[in-house]
Amino acid sequence: MEATIAAKPVIKVAALCGSLRKASFNRGLIRSAIKISKEAINGMEIEYVDVEPLPMLNTDLEIDGTYPPAVEAFRRKILEADSILFASPEYNYSVTVGNPLNPFQHVDQYYILDAKDKGYANNHEDFENVPPLKNAIDWASRAPNVWADKPAAIISAGGGFGGGRSQYHLRQIGVFLDLHFINKPEFFLNAFQPPAKFDADGTLIDEEAKEKIKQLLLSLQSFTRRLQRK
Numbered sequence: 001m002e003a004t005i006a007a008k009p010v011i012k013v014a015a016l017c018g019s020l021r022k023a024s025f026n027r028g029l030i031r032s033a034i035k036i037s038k039e040a041i042n043g044m045e046i047e048y049v050d051v052e053p054l055p056m057l058n059t060d061l062e063i064d065g066t067y068p069p070a071v072e073a074f075r076r077k078i079l080e081a082d083s084i085l086f087a088s089p090e091y092n093y094s095v096t097v098g099n100p101l102n103p104f105q106h107v108d109q110y111y112i113l114d115a116k117d118k119g120y121a122n123n124h125e126d127f128e129n130v131p132p133l134k135n136a137i138d139w140a141s142r143a144p145n146v147w148a149d150k151p152a153a154i155i156s157a158g159g160g161f162g163g164g165r166s167q168y169h170l171r172q173i174g175v176f177l178d179l180h181f182i183n184k185p186e187f188f189l190n191a192f193q194p195p196a197k198f199d200a201d202g203t204l205i206d207e208e209a210k211e212k213i214k215q216l217l218l219s220l221q222s223f224t225r226r227l228q229r230k
Contacts, residue, residue: 030155033217
């Protein structure tokens with residue numbers, strides 16, 4: 001009689017992107033990750049969780065221990081996820097924060113144009129609409145912190161270092177939040193280095209990059225299962 005082998009539970013991943021622009025390279029990475037998980041990875045489901053509806057962090061909006069409906073819905077998505085996938089653009093050497101009054105504050109427009117041509121460190125492709133990734137992180141960290149003990153991974157695309165500096169800042173933030181990032185593989189993609197990495201719609205077309213994303217997802221899946229056994 002054959003022994004019954006219990007199926008491994010499906011790992012549910014909440015995917016967040018630090019850009020709201022439709023053709024954003026970093027949103028393209030998330031779309032690619034979702035497609036890869038459906039076609040090539042058994043036991044993983046990735047859901048894109050939109051941060052756009054969230055208001056800017058304001059503790060005056062917390063009433064009697066509750067949060068605005070959009071915040072409550074977002075926090076619930078994070079709480080229910082087994083692990084987190086961040087796509088983090090790099091703005092001025094860090095993660096995206098967002099400022100509704102002056103989204104271009106401290107940005108040199110000439111430098112952005114130069115970066116667009118030469119692929120410098122700033123991730124110019126999302127400057128049209130500065131999104132609040134840090135704002136989303138902060139809302140979910142309000143008591144009780146729903147990030148705590150979640151495994152996580154980061155992907156990013158941009159000029160120069162491919163968003164690497166934002167990843168290192170995000171890892172620092174994760175220390176306080178008790179997020180557990182996988183160490184390897186890391187994924188940074190220089191979006192402007194030939195051959196073309198994305199099409200006009202921001203869809204990833206580079207096969208080597210897709211394979212690297214697959215390996216990162218497999219590592220996240222394995223790490224998540226390892227932590228769940230403890």
